Amino acid sequence: MSAGIPTKESIEAAHKLVMPYIHRTPVMTSQFLDNLCSAKLFFKCENLQKIGAFKARGGLNAILSLSEEQLKNGITTHSSGNHAQAVAFAAAMVGAKAYIVMPENSPLVKINAVKGYGAEITFCKNTPEERERTVQEIIRETGATFIHPFNNYEVITGQATAAKELIEDVAEPLDAIIAPVGGGGLLSGTALSAHYFSPGTKVYAGEPEGAADAVLSFRSDKIEKAPYVNTIADGLLTYLGDKTFPIIKTYVTDILTVSDEEIIAAMRYLWERMKLVVEPSGAVSLAAILKNKEQFQGQKIGIIITGGNVDLGKLPF
Template identity: 60%
Template sequence: MNIKPTAQDIEEAHERVSPYIHYTPVYSSESINKIARAEIFFKCENFQKVGAFKARGGMNAVLSLSDEERQKGVATHSSGNHAQAVALAAQLQGIPAHIVMPSNSAKVKMEAVRGYGANLIECEPTLQAREETLQKVISETGASMIHPYNDYRIIQGQATAAKELIESVNEPLDYILTPVGGGGLLSGTSLSAHYWSNRTQVIGCEPEGADDAFRSFQTKTLVPMVNPDTIADGLRTSLGEKPFDIIKEHVSDILLANDNEIAAAMKMVWERMKIIIEPSAAVPLAVLLRNKELFEGKKVGIIISGGNVDVGSLPF
Protein backbone atom coordinates (compact mmCIF):
# COMPACT_ATOMS: atom_id res chain seq x y z
CA MET A 1 0.00 0.00 0.00
CA ASN A 2 1.60 3.23 -1.05
CA ILE A 3 -1.08 5.87 -0.85
CA LYS A 4 -1.70 8.12 2.14
CA PRO A 5 -4.27 6.76 4.59
CA THR A 6 -7.86 7.78 3.84
CA ALA A 7 -10.60 8.34 6.40
CA GLN A 8 -11.85 4.84 5.62
CA ASP A 9 -8.36 3.36 6.15
CA ILE A 10 -8.22 4.90 9.62
CA GLU A 11 -11.77 3.82 10.45
CA GLU A 12 -10.94 0.28 9.42
CA ALA A 13 -7.71 0.37 11.43
CA HIS A 14 -9.69 1.52 14.45
CA GLU A 15 -12.15 -1.36 14.14
CA ARG A 16 -9.24 -3.75 13.66
CA VAL A 17 -7.27 -2.71 16.75
CA SER A 18 -10.12 -1.85 19.12
CA PRO A 19 -10.52 -5.37 20.57
CA TYR A 20 -6.84 -5.39 21.54
CA ILE A 21 -6.15 -1.90 22.84
CA HIS A 22 -7.56 0.41 25.52
CA TYR A 23 -9.91 3.26 24.63
CA THR A 24 -7.92 5.53 26.92
CA PRO A 25 -9.54 8.25 29.06
CA VAL A 26 -9.35 12.01 28.46
CA TYR A 27 -8.50 13.96 31.61
CA SER A 28 -8.45 17.63 32.48
CA SER A 29 -6.89 19.49 35.39
CA GLU A 30 -8.47 22.65 36.74
CA SER A 31 -5.20 23.83 38.19
CA ILE A 32 -3.20 23.31 34.99
CA ASN A 33 -5.97 25.03 33.00
CA LYS A 34 -5.66 27.97 35.39
CA ILE A 35 -1.88 28.15 34.95
CA ALA A 36 -2.12 27.75 31.17
CA ARG A 37 -5.16 30.02 30.79
CA ALA A 38 -6.53 27.45 28.32
CA GLU A 39 -8.86 24.46 28.43
CA ILE A 40 -6.70 21.38 27.96
CA PHE A 41 -7.90 17.83 27.23
CA PHE A 42 -5.21 15.22 27.88
CA LYS A 43 -5.64 11.96 25.95
CA CYS A 44 -3.92 9.50 28.30
CA GLU A 45 -1.98 7.05 26.13
CA ASN A 46 0.27 6.46 29.14
CA PHE A 47 -2.57 4.13 30.19
CA GLN A 48 -2.43 2.33 26.80
CA LYS A 49 -1.16 -1.25 26.49
CA VAL A 50 2.66 -1.33 26.77
CA GLY A 51 2.33 2.16 28.30
CA ALA A 52 2.30 4.11 25.02
CA PHE A 53 0.34 4.89 21.81
CA LYS A 54 2.82 2.62 19.96
CA ALA A 55 0.50 -0.31 20.78
CA ARG A 56 -1.97 1.09 18.22
CA GLY A 57 0.39 1.10 15.24
CA GLY A 58 2.06 -2.17 16.15
CA MET A 59 -1.29 -3.89 16.53
CA ASN A 60 -2.61 -2.49 13.25
CA ALA A 61 0.49 -3.54 11.31
CA VAL A 62 0.37 -7.10 12.65
CA LEU A 63 -3.37 -7.38 12.03
CA SER A 64 -2.86 -6.13 8.45
CA LEU A 65 -0.56 -9.01 7.46
CA SER A 66 -1.62 -11.55 4.84
CA ASP A 67 -1.94 -15.19 5.89
CA GLU A 68 1.36 -15.97 4.21
CA GLU A 69 3.12 -13.10 5.98
CA ARG A 70 1.68 -14.17 9.33
CA GLN A 71 3.32 -17.57 9.06
CA LYS A 72 6.78 -16.07 8.70
CA GLY A 73 6.22 -13.55 11.48
CA VAL A 74 7.39 -9.98 11.98
CA ALA A 75 10.68 -8.24 12.70
CA THR A 76 11.77 -4.79 13.81
CA HIS A 77 14.54 -2.96 15.59
CA SER A 78 13.79 -0.62 18.46
CA SER A 79 15.19 0.26 21.85
CA GLY A 80 11.86 1.26 23.25
CA ASN A 81 8.11 1.25 23.12
CA HIS A 82 7.77 0.06 19.50
CA ALA A 83 9.65 -3.14 20.37
CA GLN A 84 7.15 -3.93 23.10
CA ALA A 85 4.21 -2.99 20.88
CA VAL A 86 5.24 -5.36 18.08
CA ALA A 87 6.09 -8.14 20.54
CA LEU A 88 2.71 -7.85 22.25
CA ALA A 89 0.79 -7.68 18.96
CA ALA A 90 2.58 -10.77 17.65
CA GLN A 91 1.94 -12.66 20.88
CA LEU A 92 -1.78 -11.82 20.78
CA GLN A 93 -1.92 -13.07 17.18
CA GLY A 94 0.20 -16.13 17.90
CA ILE A 95 2.86 -15.34 15.30
CA PRO A 96 6.66 -15.15 15.66
CA ALA A 97 8.32 -11.80 16.42
CA HIS A 98 12.04 -11.08 16.01
CA ILE A 99 13.04 -7.94 17.84
CA VAL A 100 16.53 -6.46 17.42
CA MET A 101 17.45 -4.32 20.41
CA PRO A 102 20.70 -2.46 21.11
CA SER A 103 22.54 -4.04 24.04
CA ASN A 104 22.27 -0.79 26.03
CA SER A 105 18.47 -0.80 26.02
CA ALA A 106 16.74 -0.50 29.38
CA LYS A 107 16.76 -3.93 31.03
CA VAL A 108 13.10 -3.56 31.99
CA LYS A 109 12.16 -3.07 28.32
CA MET A 110 14.20 -6.09 27.21
CA GLU A 111 12.51 -8.19 29.90
CA ALA A 112 9.10 -6.98 28.75
CA VAL A 113 9.87 -7.97 25.14
CA ARG A 114 10.97 -11.42 26.29
CA GLY A 115 7.90 -11.60 28.51
CA TYR A 116 5.74 -11.22 25.41
CA GLY A 117 7.43 -14.33 24.00
CA ALA A 118 9.42 -12.55 21.29
CA ASN A 119 12.77 -13.67 19.95
CA LEU A 120 15.07 -10.92 21.25
CA ILE A 121 18.32 -10.37 19.35
CA GLU A 122 20.83 -8.05 21.00
CA CYS A 123 23.24 -6.01 18.87
CA GLU A 124 25.82 -3.26 19.23
CA PRO A 125 24.20 0.10 20.06
CA THR A 126 24.69 1.73 16.66
CA LEU A 127 22.14 2.38 13.93
CA GLN A 128 24.33 0.46 11.47
CA ALA A 129 24.48 -2.63 13.70
CA ARG A 130 20.73 -2.45 14.27
CA GLU A 131 19.95 -2.29 10.58
CA GLU A 132 22.45 -4.99 9.58
CA THR A 133 21.26 -7.33 12.32
CA LEU A 134 17.65 -6.78 11.33
CA GLN A 135 18.46 -7.41 7.65
CA LYS A 136 20.15 -10.67 8.58
CA VAL A 137 17.16 -11.80 10.65
CA ILE A 138 14.76 -10.97 7.85
CA SER A 139 16.76 -12.80 5.19
CA GLU A 140 16.99 -15.86 7.45
CA THR A 141 13.36 -15.96 8.55
CA GLY A 142 11.40 -14.21 5.79
CA ALA A 143 9.72 -12.15 8.52
CA SER A 144 7.92 -8.92 7.55
CA MET A 145 9.65 -5.73 8.62
CA ILE A 146 7.51 -3.41 10.72
CA HIS A 147 9.13 0.02 10.72
CA PRO A 148 8.31 2.13 13.79
CA TYR A 149 6.96 5.10 11.81
CA ASN A 150 7.83 5.09 8.10
CA ASP A 151 4.92 2.76 7.33
CA TYR A 152 1.30 3.64 6.51
CA ARG A 153 -0.04 0.76 8.63
CA ILE A 154 1.71 2.32 11.60
CA ILE A 155 0.48 5.82 10.75
CA GLN A 156 -3.11 4.54 10.43
CA GLY A 157 -2.85 2.92 13.85
CA GLN A 158 -1.38 5.99 15.56
CA ALA A 159 -4.14 8.10 13.93
CA THR A 160 -6.73 6.30 16.04
CA ALA A 161 -5.59 8.09 19.22
CA ALA A 162 -6.62 11.50 17.86
CA LYS A 163 -9.79 9.98 16.40
CA GLU A 164 -10.78 8.86 19.90
CA LEU A 165 -9.77 12.21 21.40
CA ILE A 166 -12.02 14.05 18.94
CA GLU A 167 -14.88 11.63 19.67
CA SER A 168 -14.44 11.97 23.44
CA VAL A 169 -14.26 15.74 23.72
CA ASN A 170 -17.52 16.34 21.90
CA GLU A 171 -16.80 20.00 21.26
CA PRO A 172 -14.54 21.49 18.59
CA LEU A 173 -10.89 21.70 19.61
CA ASP A 174 -8.93 24.73 18.46
CA TYR A 175 -5.65 22.81 18.58
CA ILE A 176 -4.27 19.32 18.98
CA LEU A 177 -0.64 19.09 20.14
CA THR A 178 1.48 15.96 19.89
CA PRO A 179 5.18 15.22 20.31
CA VAL A 180 7.15 14.55 17.13
CA GLY A 181 10.05 12.11 16.80
CA GLY A 182 9.79 9.83 13.76
CA GLY A 183 6.47 11.46 12.92
CA GLY A 184 4.06 8.51 13.09
CA LEU A 185 1.88 10.02 15.81
CA LEU A 186 1.97 13.58 14.45
CA SER A 187 1.15 12.58 10.88
CA GLY A 188 -1.64 10.23 11.95
CA THR A 189 -3.06 12.90 14.25
CA SER A 190 -3.05 15.48 11.46
CA LEU A 191 -4.99 13.08 9.20
CA SER A 192 -7.61 12.39 11.88
CA ALA A 193 -8.05 16.11 12.52
CA HIS A 194 -8.33 16.71 8.76
CA TYR A 195 -11.03 14.06 8.40
CA TRP A 196 -13.07 14.55 11.59
CA SER A 197 -12.31 18.00 12.97
CA ASN A 198 -11.30 20.10 10.04
CA ARG A 199 -11.06 23.43 11.88
CA THR A 200 -8.62 22.02 14.44
CA GLN A 201 -5.00 23.06 13.92
CA VAL A 202 -2.44 20.35 14.61
CA ILE A 203 0.95 21.40 16.01
CA GLY A 204 4.00 19.17 16.41
CA CYS A 205 6.05 19.68 19.57
CA GLU A 206 9.73 18.90 19.57
CA PRO A 207 12.70 19.21 21.97
CA GLU A 208 15.28 21.85 21.03
CA GLY A 209 17.95 19.17 21.33
CA ALA A 210 16.35 17.03 18.58
CA ASP A 211 14.83 19.65 16.30
CA ASP A 212 15.06 17.91 12.92
CA ALA A 213 11.29 18.00 12.33
CA PHE A 214 11.28 21.73 13.10
CA ARG A 215 14.12 22.36 10.62
CA SER A 216 12.61 20.03 8.03
CA PHE A 217 9.23 21.77 8.33
CA GLN A 218 10.83 25.22 7.97
CA THR A 219 12.90 24.29 4.94
CA LYS A 220 10.39 21.85 3.35
CA THR A 221 13.31 19.40 3.07
CA LEU A 222 13.91 16.34 5.22
CA VAL A 223 16.87 17.10 7.51
CA PRO A 224 18.12 14.06 9.45
CA MET A 225 18.87 14.34 13.17
CA VAL A 226 22.56 14.07 14.07
CA ASN A 227 23.67 13.73 17.72
CA PRO A 228 20.37 14.46 19.43
CA ASP A 229 20.67 15.72 23.00
CA THR A 230 17.46 15.77 25.03
CA ILE A 231 15.84 14.08 28.03
CA ALA A 232 12.90 13.23 25.75
CA ASP A 233 14.39 9.86 24.80
CA GLY A 234 11.44 8.85 22.62
CA LEU A 235 12.02 11.81 20.28
CA ARG A 236 15.72 11.44 19.44
CA THR A 237 14.96 9.64 16.19
CA SER A 238 14.85 11.30 12.75
CA LEU A 239 11.60 12.23 11.02
CA GLY A 240 10.52 9.65 8.41
CA GLU A 241 9.77 10.37 4.77
CA LYS A 242 6.16 9.13 4.71
CA PRO A 243 5.17 10.99 7.87
CA PHE A 244 6.92 14.12 6.55
CA ASP A 245 4.83 14.14 3.35
CA ILE A 246 1.65 14.13 5.44
CA ILE A 247 3.00 16.63 7.99
CA LYS A 248 3.88 19.15 5.24
CA GLU A 249 0.29 19.03 4.04
CA HIS A 250 -1.76 18.83 7.24
CA VAL A 251 0.28 20.20 10.17
CA SER A 252 0.03 23.93 10.97
CA ASP A 253 3.34 24.37 12.74
CA ILE A 254 6.13 22.74 14.70
CA LEU A 255 7.18 24.43 17.96
CA LEU A 256 10.09 23.79 20.32
CA ALA A 257 10.71 23.45 24.05
CA ASN A 258 13.98 23.02 25.91
CA ASP A 259 14.79 20.29 28.44
CA ASN A 260 14.17 22.51 31.48
CA GLU A 261 10.73 23.36 30.18
CA ILE A 262 10.05 19.68 29.41
CA ALA A 263 11.11 18.57 32.92
CA ALA A 264 8.97 21.29 34.52
CA ALA A 265 5.92 20.33 32.46
CA MET A 266 6.45 16.66 33.33
CA LYS A 267 6.67 17.49 37.03
CA MET A 268 3.54 19.65 36.79
CA VAL A 269 1.52 16.75 35.36
CA TRP A 270 2.86 14.30 37.95
CA GLU A 271 2.06 16.63 40.86
CA ARG A 272 -1.25 18.06 39.73
CA MET A 273 -2.79 15.17 37.77
CA LYS A 274 -1.21 12.29 39.75
CA ILE A 275 -0.35 10.44 36.56
CA ILE A 276 3.05 9.23 35.34
CA ILE A 277 4.12 10.55 31.96
CA GLU A 278 7.48 10.13 30.26
CA PRO A 279 9.60 13.14 29.23
CA SER A 280 8.57 12.87 25.55
CA ALA A 281 4.92 13.07 26.58
CA ALA A 282 5.53 16.35 28.42
CA VAL A 283 6.81 18.23 25.36
CA PRO A 284 3.37 19.47 24.17
CA LEU A 285 2.51 20.98 27.57
CA ALA A 286 5.99 22.54 27.70
CA VAL A 287 5.35 24.09 24.28
CA LEU A 288 1.93 25.35 25.36
CA LEU A 289 3.31 26.98 28.52
CA ARG A 290 6.10 28.59 26.50
CA ASN A 291 3.56 30.09 24.07
CA LYS A 292 0.74 31.00 26.46
CA GLU A 293 -0.50 33.95 24.43
CA LEU A 294 -1.05 31.72 21.37
CA PHE A 295 -3.25 29.26 23.28
CA GLU A 296 -4.98 31.68 25.68
CA GLY A 297 -8.68 30.91 26.00
CA LYS A 298 -8.44 28.05 23.48
CA LYS A 299 -9.55 24.43 23.70
CA VAL A 300 -6.43 22.32 23.28
CA GLY A 301 -6.14 18.54 22.96
CA ILE A 302 -2.80 17.07 24.02
CA ILE A 303 -1.84 13.48 23.35
CA ILE A 304 0.07 12.14 26.35
CA SER A 305 2.15 9.75 24.28
CA GLY A 306 3.41 7.41 27.00
CA GLY A 307 4.35 6.73 30.61
CA ASN A 308 7.44 4.54 30.37
CA VAL A 309 10.07 6.16 32.54
CA ASP A 310 12.63 4.88 35.01
CA VAL A 311 11.03 6.21 38.20
CA GLY A 312 14.31 5.75 40.04
CA SER A 313 16.07 8.34 37.88
CA LEU A 314 14.08 11.50 37.29
CA PRO A 315 14.99 14.81 35.64
CA PHE A 316 13.70 16.80 38.64
Protein backbone atom coordinates in the same frame (compact mmCIF):
# COMPACT_ATOMS: atom_id res chain seq x y z
CA MET B 1 -3.71 -3.12 2.90
CA SER B 2 -3.73 0.54 1.82
CA ALA B 3 -1.12 1.59 -0.68
CA GLY B 4 -0.99 5.34 -0.13
CA ILE B 5 -1.67 8.17 2.29
CA PRO B 6 -4.26 6.86 4.78
CA THR B 7 -7.83 7.83 3.92
CA LYS B 8 -10.71 8.60 6.25
CA GLU B 9 -12.09 5.13 5.53
CA SER B 10 -8.79 3.39 6.25
CA ILE B 11 -8.50 5.15 9.64
CA GLU B 12 -12.08 4.13 10.47
CA ALA B 13 -11.33 0.55 9.43
CA ALA B 14 -8.11 0.51 11.46
CA HIS B 15 -10.00 1.75 14.51
CA LYS B 16 -12.49 -1.14 14.25
CA LEU B 17 -9.61 -3.58 13.72
CA VAL B 18 -7.53 -2.56 16.75
CA MET B 19 -10.36 -1.67 19.12
CA PRO B 20 -10.82 -5.16 20.62
CA TYR B 21 -7.14 -5.23 21.68
CA ILE B 22 -6.60 -1.72 23.05
CA HIS B 23 -7.93 0.53 25.81
CA ARG B 24 -10.06 3.48 24.83
CA THR B 25 -7.84 5.64 27.01
CA PRO B 26 -9.49 8.38 29.08
CA VAL B 27 -9.36 12.07 28.21
CA MET B 28 -8.46 13.90 31.41
CA THR B 29 -8.53 17.53 32.45
CA SER B 30 -6.76 19.58 35.12
CA GLN B 31 -8.16 22.76 36.59
CA PHE B 32 -4.68 23.66 37.80
CA LEU B 33 -3.07 23.38 34.35
CA ASP B 34 -6.03 25.13 32.69
CA ASN B 35 -5.51 28.06 35.06
CA LEU B 36 -1.76 28.01 34.46
CA CYS B 37 -2.25 28.24 30.67
CA SER B 38 -5.48 30.27 30.55
CA ALA B 39 -6.73 27.60 28.16
CA LYS B 40 -8.83 24.44 28.28
CA LEU B 41 -6.61 21.37 28.00
CA PHE B 42 -7.81 17.85 27.15
CA PHE B 43 -5.20 15.19 27.83
CA LYS B 44 -5.46 11.99 25.79
CA CYS B 45 -3.77 9.56 28.18
CA GLU B 46 -1.97 7.08 25.95
CA ASN B 47 0.42 6.38 28.82
CA LEU B 48 -2.53 4.33 30.08
CA GLN B 49 -2.67 2.42 26.77
CA LYS B 50 -1.69 -1.27 26.49
CA ILE B 51 2.14 -1.51 26.66
CA GLY B 52 2.08 1.96 28.24
CA ALA B 53 2.16 3.89 24.97
CA PHE B 54 0.14 4.80 21.84
CA LYS B 55 2.46 2.61 19.76
CA ALA B 56 0.26 -0.39 20.56
CA ARG B 57 -2.16 1.08 18.01
CA GLY B 58 0.26 1.24 15.07
CA GLY B 59 1.89 -2.08 15.84
CA LEU B 60 -1.48 -3.81 16.02
CA ASN B 61 -2.83 -2.27 12.85
CA ALA B 62 0.29 -3.17 10.89
CA ILE B 63 0.37 -6.76 12.14
CA LEU B 64 -3.40 -7.33 11.87
CA SER B 65 -3.07 -6.20 8.22
CA LEU B 66 -0.57 -8.99 7.37
CA SER B 67 -1.51 -12.22 5.63
CA GLU B 68 -1.41 -15.59 7.43
CA GLU B 69 1.49 -16.52 5.18
CA GLN B 70 3.46 -13.47 6.36
CA LEU B 71 2.57 -14.04 10.02
CA LYS B 72 3.92 -17.61 9.81
CA ASN B 73 7.48 -16.33 9.32
CA GLY B 74 7.19 -13.87 12.17
CA ILE B 75 7.69 -10.15 12.53
CA THR B 76 10.77 -8.07 13.18
CA THR B 77 11.60 -4.49 14.01
CA HIS B 78 14.18 -2.27 15.66
CA SER B 79 13.21 0.18 18.36
CA SER B 80 14.57 2.01 21.37
CA GLY B 81 11.58 0.85 23.31
CA ASN B 82 7.90 1.53 22.86
CA HIS B 83 7.61 0.29 19.28
CA ALA B 84 9.51 -2.82 20.36
CA GLN B 85 6.86 -3.47 23.02
CA ALA B 86 4.09 -2.66 20.55
CA VAL B 87 5.31 -5.22 18.01
CA ALA B 88 6.00 -7.83 20.69
CA PHE B 89 2.51 -7.27 22.14
CA ALA B 90 0.73 -7.29 18.78
CA ALA B 91 2.61 -10.40 17.65
CA ALA B 92 1.58 -12.16 20.86
CA MET B 93 -2.04 -11.17 20.20
CA VAL B 94 -2.02 -12.93 16.81
CA GLY B 95 0.24 -15.79 17.93
CA ALA B 96 3.15 -14.79 15.68
CA LYS B 97 6.84 -14.87 16.54
CA ALA B 98 8.49 -11.45 17.13
CA TYR B 99 12.21 -10.76 16.64
CA ILE B 100 13.06 -7.44 18.24
CA VAL B 101 16.32 -5.54 17.71
CA MET B 102 16.99 -3.19 20.64
CA PRO B 103 19.90 -0.82 21.32
CA GLU B 104 22.03 -2.22 24.13
CA ASN B 105 21.43 0.93 26.22
CA SER B 106 17.62 0.55 26.23
CA PRO B 107 15.90 1.14 29.60
CA LEU B 108 15.62 -2.07 31.61
CA VAL B 109 11.88 -1.62 32.13
CA LYS B 110 11.37 -1.67 28.34
CA ILE B 111 13.61 -4.71 27.81
CA ASN B 112 11.73 -6.66 30.50
CA ALA B 113 8.36 -5.71 29.04
CA VAL B 114 9.40 -6.92 25.56
CA LYS B 115 10.62 -10.19 27.08
CA GLY B 116 7.32 -10.44 28.96
CA TYR B 117 5.43 -10.65 25.66
CA GLY B 118 7.56 -13.62 24.64
CA ALA B 119 9.59 -11.85 21.95
CA GLU B 120 13.17 -12.76 21.03
CA ILE B 121 15.52 -9.79 21.59
CA THR B 122 18.75 -9.15 19.69
CA PHE B 123 20.83 -6.30 21.11
CA CYS B 124 22.96 -4.01 18.91
CA LYS B 125 24.88 -0.74 19.11
CA ASN B 126 22.61 2.31 19.19
CA THR B 127 23.21 3.66 15.66
CA PRO B 128 20.63 3.68 12.85
CA GLU B 129 23.10 1.70 10.66
CA GLU B 130 23.66 -1.07 13.22
CA ARG B 131 19.95 -1.44 13.92
CA GLU B 132 19.19 -1.68 10.22
CA ARG B 133 21.98 -4.21 9.59
CA THR B 134 20.82 -6.45 12.46
CA VAL B 135 17.22 -6.40 11.26
CA GLN B 136 18.32 -7.29 7.70
CA GLU B 137 20.21 -10.27 9.09
CA ILE B 138 17.09 -11.48 10.91
CA ILE B 139 14.99 -11.09 7.77
CA ARG B 140 17.52 -13.14 5.75
CA GLU B 141 17.52 -15.90 8.36
CA THR B 142 13.79 -16.11 9.14
CA GLY B 143 11.81 -14.42 6.37
CA ALA B 144 10.16 -12.25 9.02
CA THR B 145 8.22 -9.15 7.93
CA PHE B 146 9.77 -5.86 8.98
CA ILE B 147 7.45 -3.35 10.67
CA HIS B 148 9.03 0.09 10.54
CA PRO B 149 8.45 2.15 13.72
CA PHE B 150 6.87 5.03 11.82
CA ASN B 151 7.57 5.09 8.08
CA ASN B 152 4.75 2.63 7.30
CA TYR B 153 1.21 3.59 6.29
CA GLU B 154 -0.44 0.90 8.44
CA VAL B 155 1.50 2.15 11.45
CA ILE B 156 0.53 5.76 10.70
CA THR B 157 -3.10 4.70 10.28
CA GLY B 158 -3.04 2.90 13.62
CA GLN B 159 -1.53 5.90 15.42
CA ALA B 160 -4.22 8.10 13.85
CA THR B 161 -6.85 6.33 15.95
CA ALA B 162 -5.65 8.08 19.14
CA ALA B 163 -6.56 11.54 17.81
CA LYS B 164 -9.78 10.12 16.35
CA GLU B 165 -10.85 9.01 19.84
CA LEU B 166 -9.75 12.33 21.35
CA ILE B 167 -11.87 14.23 18.83
CA GLU B 168 -14.85 11.94 19.49
CA ASP B 169 -14.55 12.11 23.27
CA VAL B 170 -14.30 15.89 23.69
CA ALA B 171 -17.78 17.39 23.39
CA GLU B 172 -16.66 20.81 22.12
CA PRO B 173 -14.62 21.23 18.91
CA LEU B 174 -10.89 21.54 19.59
CA ASP B 175 -8.97 24.58 18.36
CA ALA B 176 -5.74 22.61 18.34
CA ILE B 177 -4.21 19.20 18.95
CA ILE B 178 -0.55 18.82 19.81
CA ALA B 179 1.55 15.67 19.61
CA PRO B 180 5.30 15.15 19.96
CA VAL B 181 7.37 14.38 16.88
CA GLY B 182 10.17 11.84 16.55
CA GLY B 183 9.89 9.92 13.28
CA GLY B 184 6.45 11.42 12.75
CA GLY B 185 4.20 8.36 12.87
CA LEU B 186 1.94 9.74 15.58
CA LEU B 187 2.13 13.30 14.29
CA SER B 188 1.18 12.41 10.72
CA GLY B 189 -1.64 10.16 11.94
CA THR B 190 -2.88 12.90 14.26
CA ALA B 191 -2.80 15.46 11.45
CA LEU B 192 -4.80 13.15 9.17
CA SER B 193 -7.41 12.41 11.85
CA ALA B 194 -7.85 16.13 12.51
CA HIS B 195 -8.11 16.78 8.77
CA TYR B 196 -10.78 14.11 8.28
CA PHE B 197 -12.72 14.20 11.55
CA SER B 198 -12.35 17.81 12.76
CA PRO B 199 -11.20 20.00 9.87
CA GLY B 200 -11.29 23.18 11.98
CA THR B 201 -8.67 21.82 14.38
CA LYS B 202 -5.05 22.88 13.83
CA VAL B 203 -2.33 20.33 14.55
CA TYR B 204 0.96 21.30 16.20
CA ALA B 205 4.02 19.28 17.17
CA GLY B 206 6.31 19.53 20.15
CA GLU B 207 9.96 18.63 19.56
CA PRO B 208 12.98 18.55 21.91
CA GLU B 209 15.66 21.16 21.13
CA GLY B 210 18.13 18.30 21.50
CA ALA B 211 16.60 16.36 18.57
CA ALA B 212 15.36 19.22 16.42
CA ASP B 213 15.29 17.58 13.01
CA ALA B 214 11.55 17.88 12.27
CA VAL B 215 11.41 21.63 12.77
CA LEU B 216 14.41 22.03 10.42
CA SER B 217 12.82 19.76 7.82
CA PHE B 218 9.51 21.57 8.16
CA ARG B 219 11.18 24.94 7.46
CA SER B 220 13.55 23.81 4.69
CA ASP B 221 11.00 21.55 2.98
CA LYS B 222 13.30 18.51 2.87
CA ILE B 223 14.08 15.78 5.41
CA GLU B 224 16.99 16.91 7.56
CA LYS B 225 18.85 15.39 10.49
CA ALA B 226 19.15 17.19 13.82
CA PRO B 227 22.25 19.41 14.20
CA TYR B 228 22.93 17.50 17.45
CA VAL B 229 21.13 14.80 19.43
CA ASN B 230 21.07 15.20 23.20
CA THR B 231 17.75 15.08 25.04
CA ILE B 232 16.03 13.31 27.90
CA ALA B 233 13.13 12.55 25.51
CA ASP B 234 14.55 9.21 24.39
CA GLY B 235 11.52 8.31 22.29
CA LEU B 236 12.00 11.21 19.89
CA LEU B 237 15.56 10.80 18.62
CA THR B 238 14.83 9.67 15.05
CA TYR B 239 14.25 11.84 12.00
CA LEU B 240 11.26 11.94 9.65
CA GLY B 241 10.60 9.38 6.91
CA ASP B 242 9.53 9.80 3.29
CA LYS B 243 6.00 8.67 4.23
CA THR B 244 5.55 10.82 7.35
CA PHE B 245 7.21 14.02 6.11
CA PRO B 246 4.82 14.88 3.22
CA ILE B 247 1.78 14.40 5.49
CA ILE B 248 3.33 16.58 8.18
CA LYS B 249 4.34 19.23 5.65
CA THR B 250 0.77 19.35 4.28
CA TYR B 251 -1.37 19.06 7.42
CA VAL B 252 0.66 20.33 10.40
CA THR B 253 0.48 24.04 11.32
CA ASP B 254 3.75 24.40 13.23
CA ILE B 255 6.46 22.60 15.19
CA LEU B 256 7.43 24.07 18.57
CA THR B 257 10.72 23.19 20.25
CA VAL B 258 11.32 22.83 23.99
CA SER B 259 14.38 22.40 26.18
CA ASP B 260 14.96 19.40 28.45
CA GLU B 261 14.37 21.68 31.43
CA GLU B 262 10.95 22.58 30.06
CA ILE B 263 10.19 18.91 29.37
CA ILE B 264 11.06 17.93 32.96
CA ALA B 265 8.94 20.77 34.38
CA ALA B 266 5.94 19.64 32.30
CA MET B 267 6.57 16.03 33.32
CA ARG B 268 6.58 17.06 36.96
CA TYR B 269 3.17 18.76 36.55
CA LEU B 270 1.74 15.61 34.99
CA TRP B 271 3.04 13.44 37.83
CA GLU B 272 2.31 15.79 40.71
CA ARG B 273 -0.95 17.37 39.61
CA MET B 274 -2.49 14.76 37.33
CA LYS B 275 -1.04 11.65 39.10
CA LEU B 276 0.10 10.23 35.78
CA VAL B 277 3.36 8.40 35.22
CA VAL B 278 4.55 9.96 31.95
CA GLU B 279 7.89 9.46 30.22
CA PRO B 280 9.86 12.54 29.10
CA SER B 281 8.77 12.17 25.45
CA GLY B 282 5.18 12.08 26.67
CA ALA B 283 5.51 15.46 28.38
CA VAL B 284 6.88 17.31 25.33
CA SER B 285 3.44 18.43 24.07
CA LEU B 286 2.46 20.00 27.39
CA ALA B 287 5.90 21.62 27.61
CA ALA B 288 5.34 23.24 24.21
CA ILE B 289 1.93 24.61 25.28
CA LEU B 290 3.32 25.94 28.58
CA LYS B 291 6.14 27.65 26.69
CA ASN B 292 3.74 29.29 24.21
CA LYS B 293 0.90 30.20 26.58
CA GLU B 294 0.14 33.52 24.92
CA GLN B 295 -0.31 31.93 21.51
CA PHE B 296 -2.80 29.36 22.83
CA GLN B 297 -4.63 31.54 25.36
CA GLY B 298 -8.38 30.90 25.52
CA GLN B 299 -8.17 27.88 23.19
CA LYS B 300 -9.42 24.31 23.59
CA ILE B 301 -6.37 22.14 23.12
CA GLY B 302 -6.05 18.38 22.84
CA ILE B 303 -2.72 17.16 24.20
CA ILE B 304 -1.54 13.66 23.42
CA ILE B 305 0.35 12.13 26.34
CA THR B 306 2.20 9.47 24.45
CA GLY B 307 3.67 7.07 26.97
CA GLY B 308 4.62 6.22 30.52
CA ASN B 309 7.46 3.75 30.18
CA VAL B 310 10.07 5.26 32.44
CA ASP B 311 12.69 3.67 34.67
CA LEU B 312 11.53 4.50 38.22
CA GLY B 313 15.11 4.18 39.38
CA LYS B 314 16.25 7.00 37.06
CA LEU B 315 13.80 9.87 37.52
CA PRO B 316 14.87 13.45 36.75
CA PHE B 317 13.39 14.73 40.01
